[in-house]
Amino acid sequence: MTAVLSIQNMTHYFGGLKAVSEFSFDVPEGVIYGLIGPNGSGKTTCFNLITGIYTPTAGKILFNGEEINGLKPFRIVHKGIARTFQNLRIFNNLTVIDNIRVARHFTTKSGVFQTFLRLPSFKEEEAKVREEAMGLISLMNLSHRATEMAKNLPYGELRRLEIARALATKPKLILLDEPAAGMNPKETEDLMKLILRVRDEFKVTIFLIEHHMKFVTGICERVKVIDFGTTIAEGRPEEVVKEPKVLEAYLGRKAVVC
Amino acid sequence: MGNLKHMKLVMAGLIFYVVVQVLSLTGVLNGYFMVIINRSLIAVIFAVSLNLINGITGQFSLGHMGFAAVGAYVSGTFTTLLFHLNPHHSLDYLGFLAAILVGGVAASVAGFLIGFPSLRLKGDYLAIVTLGFGEIIRTILNNIPYVGGPRGLLGIPKFSTFTVIFLFAFGTIVLIRNLVQSSIGRSMLSIRENELASELVGVDTTRYKVLGFVVGAFFAGIGGGLLGHLLQIAHPTQYGFYASALILIMVYVGGIGSLTGSIIAAFSLTFLTEGLRVGIDWLRDTAGVPIGTEWTMVIYAVLLILIMLFRTEGLMGMRESKILIIKEKQG
Numbered sequence: 406m407t408a409v410l411s412i413q414n415m416t417h418y419f420g421g422l423k424a425v426s427e428f429s430f431d432v433p434e435g436v437i438y439g440l441i442g443p444n445g446s447g448k449t450t451c452f453n454l455i456t457g458i459y460t461p462t463a464g465k466i467l468f469n470g471e472e473i474n475g476l477k478p479f480r481i482v483h484k485g486i487a488r489t490f491q492n493l494r495i496f497n498n499l500t501v502i503d504n505i506r507v508a509r510h511f512t513t514k515s516g517v518f519q520t521f522l523r524l525p526s527f528k529e530e531e532a533k534v535r536e537e538a539m540g541l542i543s544l545m546n547l548s549h550r551a552t553e554m555a556k557n558l559p560y561g562e563l564r565r566l567e568i569a570r571a572l573a574t575k576p577k578l579i580l581l582d583e584p585a586a587g588m589n590p591k592e593t594e595d596l597m598k599l600i601l602r603v604r605d606e607f608k609v610t611i612f613l614i615e616h617h618m619k620f621v622t623g624i625c626e627r628v629k630v631i632d633f634g635t636t637i638a639e640g641r642p643e644e645v646v647k648e649p650k651v652l653e654a655y656l657g658r659k660a661v662v663c
Numbered sequence: 664m665g666n667l668k669h670m671k672l673v674m675a676g677l678i679f680y681v682v683v684q685v686l687s688l689t690g691v692l693n694g695y696f697m698v699i700i701n702r703s704l705i706a707v708i709f710a711v712s713l714n715l716i717n718g719i720t721g722q723f724s725l726g727h728m729g730f731a732a733v734g735a736y737v738s739g740t741f742t743t744l745l746f747h748l749n750p751h752h753s754l755d756y757l758g759f760l761a762a763i764l765v766g767g768v769a770a771s772v773a774g775f776l777i778g779f780p781s782l783r784l785k786g787d788y789l790a791i792v793t794l795g796f797g798e799i800i801r802t803i804l805n806n807i808p809y810v811g812g813p814r815g816l817l818g819i820p821k822f823s824t825f826t827v828i829f830l831f832a833f834g835t836i837v838l839i840r841n842l843v844q845s846s847i848g849r850s851m852l853s854i855r856e857n858e859l860a861s862e863l864v865g866v867d868t869t870r871y872k873v874l875g876f877v878v879g880a881f882f883a884g885i886g887g888g889l890l891g892h893l894l895q896i897a898h899p900t901q902y903g904f905y906a907s908a909l910i911l912i913m914v915y916v917g918g919i920g921s922l923t924g925s926i927i928a929a930f931s932l933t934f935l936t937e938g939l940r941v942g943i944d945w946l947r948d949t950a951g952v953p954i955g956t957e958w959t960m961v962i963y964a965v966l967l968i969l970i971m972l973f974r975t976e977g978l979m980g981m982r983e984s985k986i987l988i989i990k991e992k993q994g
Contacts, residue, residue, distance in 0.1 A: 456863060482865035494860035496853050498920075498981055507853040508864035510846040517878065520845045521838045527845070534846060535991065574865050 408467075409434045409578050409610045410455070410486075415464035415474075417454055424450045426634040427464070432578070437604060437611045439625035439642065441618075443654055447634040448614045449491060452580050456488050457481045468578070483511060487576035489567045491583045491614075497556035501547055501566060504555050505538040508573035538573065544606075545569040545599075561592045565599070572607060579603075581613040585620050593617065597624050622646065630654065671986040672840075676833045683825065699937050701825055701893055704832040705886050706929035710913040711839050711922055712882035717911070718920035719843055720875035721855025722781050723790040726797025727883055727910050729777075730770040732902035733800065734884025735891035736810055738766030739819040742892065746820055759822040763831070763888040770884025771877045773800075778876030782869050797907050804899045815898030816891070823893035831889055835882050836987075840922055842878065844989045851875055855920070905960060909936070912963050916970055918977030923984040928977075932963075 408431035417425040425447045432438045440448050453459045455466055457478040466474040473481055487508075496504050513534060519527040542551050545565045550558060555566060564584060571579055584600070585593045601624060604611050615621050621628055622642040630638040630645055632654040638645045645651055683700060686692040692700070713727045741762035749758070773796075780792045810816045842848050850871050853861040862868050891897040913932050917924025939959045946952040970977060 458859070458863075477867075478862045479865050479867050482863060488863055490860070494857045494863075496856035496860065498856055499849070499852055503849050503852070506846065507849045507861070507866065510850050511865040511867075513846045515846065517842065517847065517874070520842050520847050523841055531845065570864060 407434050408432060409469060410612065411467040411470075412455075413465040413467070415451075415454060415461045415466060417450060417459060418462045424634055425454065425461070428631075428634075428636065429464075430629055430636070430639065432610060432612050433627075434610055435604070435608070436626045437600065437613070437624050439621045439628035440612065440614050440631065441616070441621055441628055442631040442637075446632045446654075448631065449582060451631075452488060452582055452614065455481075455580065456486060479511070482574050482576075485575070485577035486580065487571035487574045487578075488580035489564075489571050489582055489584060491586060493563050493567055495555045495563055495567060495570075497554070499555055500552050501555055501558070502535070502538050502542060502551045504566060505541055505570050505573045506534050508570045509534045509537055511574075541569045541573055560587060564588070564596070568599070568603065572603065572609075576609055578610045578612060581611065581615075583614055583616065585615060585617045593620055596620075600624060618646065672837065675986050676829075680826075680829055683829075687825065697825060698893075699934060701823065701828050702890075703930045703933040704828045705890050705893070706910070706913065706933045707832045707926050708835045708882055708886035708889070709910045710917065710925035710929040711835055712879045712886070713910050714914050714917075714920065714922060714925045715839055715843070715851075715882075716875050716879040717914055718918075718925075719848065719855065720851040720872060721858075722872055722875060723786060724777075724793040724876070724879070725790045725904075725911065726777070726793040726795070726800070726907055727879070728887075728902040728906040729793075729797035729800040730773055730880040730883035731887030731890065731906075732804060732897070732899070733770040733773050733880075734763075734766035734887030735897040735902070736766075736804060736816055736887075737769040737884070738762040738888035739816045739891040739897045740810060741765055742820050742822065743816075743818060755820075756822070759820075759892065763885055763892075766888035767881045767884040770887065771881035773884075774876040774878075774880025775873060777880075778873035781872045781876065794904065794907075797902070797904060801899045801903050804902075810897075813899065815896050817896055819891050819895045819897065821892060821895050823889045828889050828893065831885060835885065836922065836926065839878075839882070840987050840989070843922070847871070847874070852920075908960075909963065912967055915967065916977055918979035918981060920981040921977070921979035921983055923982070923987055924977055924979030927979070 410432040413429050415425060415428040416423070428451065440451065442448055450459070454461050457476050461474050465472055468484055468486060473484060496507065513530045515527040515530055539551065542548055545568065547562060547565060547569065550562065555563070558566065585596055588596060597620060600611060603609065625642050627640065628642045628645050629636060630651050637650045637654055638648045683692065687697055709727060709731060713724065716722050716724045742759055745758045745762070777793060777796045781789050784792060804810060805813050850861070850866045853866055854868050854871055858868055909932065913928040914925055916932065917928030936959055939962060940956050943954055943956055943958055947954055
């Protein structure tokens with residue numbers, strides 16, 4: 406298996422604080438890869454570095470062998486990395502279908518003049534974007550909501566909408582930032598099934614951050630545990646959770662003795 | 664049958680045009696009212712184009728009339744020159760149309776220049792820059808003797824008839840509506856909604872912010888050109904901060920992001936301004952209350968505060984009238 410994402414000695418400082426320290430790891434193609442660690446351990450910072458919101462202080466990020474650090478976030482999306490956010494970032498005052506259509510926009514070529522005059526080439530493109538968006542909507546079981554304002558959707562549907570929006574950019578790698586946050590056990594289970602289905606149907610690699618241990622052990626094929634910006638364990642989830650260092654990071658020293 | 668989708672809007676425009684034209688020809692609407700209607704239509708152009716920048720793209724421009732000034736002065740200079748060079752006045756109308764477009768293009772160049780700081784600035788800071796821009800334009804115009812300096816650019820030929828202004832206003836509404844309800848428009852809306860998320864679904868946010876300014880400024884320039892050729896004068900004071908603020912109030916009263924709201928507010932507030940002027944004159948001359956027309960601005964400030972307190976989203980909120988929505992095939 407080749408690595409879709411390869412991170413080499415990535416380091417990032419916030420002023421004097423070393424938020425991420427010499428990270429090196431590979432995300433193999435087609436796997437569901439989990440990044441776990443206690444609060445403030447640098448997980449979201451890691452995602453922000455990969456998606457170009459921050460530029461790493463040192464080190465390299467390679468996507469399909471191509472260096473992407475320093476690129477603007479939207480260019481990284483065009484290369485094939487999409488993400489969702491820990492606290493949803495939905496376009497609240499747009500309809501569900503428009504939320505998804507925005508993510509297809511960069512594939513359209515119509516300029517201002519074609520749009521002003523609604524030329525046939527423009528209409529053709531718009532029809533295609535609409536069709537693709539409707540496809541994703543039905544896949545996510547949101548068809549009944551297509552023309553509803555996104556702000557009116559319940560939380561679980563918003564989570565699905567955000568994943569649909571990420572998929573609409575036709576990514577090769579999806580970063581999911583705590584996808585199960587705020588979900589009840591039933592919703593979490595549905596989400597696990599959905600993520601597996603997305604991986605298989607869209608042939609994407611999934612890289613996720615999660616606190617929910619059951620979730621991680623349930624679907625991740627590989628996990629990496631970090632604390633204070635450094636790696637403390639990596640491997641198959643059922644092995645990693647038994648490592649004393651991991652238990653210590655999560656539960657404190659005493660718990661290990663017990 | 665694709666045209667059927669546009670029928671309602673065309674019908675509405677046609678009815679408006681015919682009704683006003685008939686009332687004007689039969690003398691029900693005298694010249695005074697026609698001037699107010701013409702100014703309302705120009706205000707529609709200003710408000711709708713400002714809405715593209717402030718309401719759709721979510722930036723904050725306080726210097727919209729600066730763009731209008733560029734359009735008015737450039738096109739006014741163009742037609743006055745043309746008048747002198749071409750004493751036979753052949754093809755004057757073509758020259759006028761070209762002048763209006765040149766004015767629009769000049770304004771959009773200004774929009775491009777002012778759009779650049781918007782790459783780095785947000786909210787209040789951007790507002791201050793655009794406010795400064797409007798004032799800079801005004802000051803520059805005040806100091807160029809060639810365009811009349813503080814006296815203003817006089818003797819602009821009168822080309823802006825009701826028909827011309829109506830066609831431009833209608834065209835502006837249709838084109839901006841087409842833009843908003845497209846991939847480009849949705850990208851602009853997504854910047855307003857959440858800039859970071861917009862960038863992370865692949866929208867080149869910088870590009871679309873600048874595009875918002877360029878297109879908005881273009882139409883403001885067109886409106887300015889029409890205003891110059893209606894009043895036959897372009898004067899620096901017409902394009903100062905108060906004028907920009909009035910357009911801004913129209914956009915907020917109508918509803919940020921709603922073209923319908925901007926159209927309604929442009930008409931209502933233009934008529935209201937005129938009504939207040941008449942009312943204040945009466946109070947001063949007949950009732951002897953010592954106030955002047957500058958009090959209209961006080962009333963608008965109160966209006967804006969009331970809107971902010973009781974109807975934050977404006978008259979229309981973000982809703983559009985059905986006739987302005989392009990129908991999409993279901994399924």
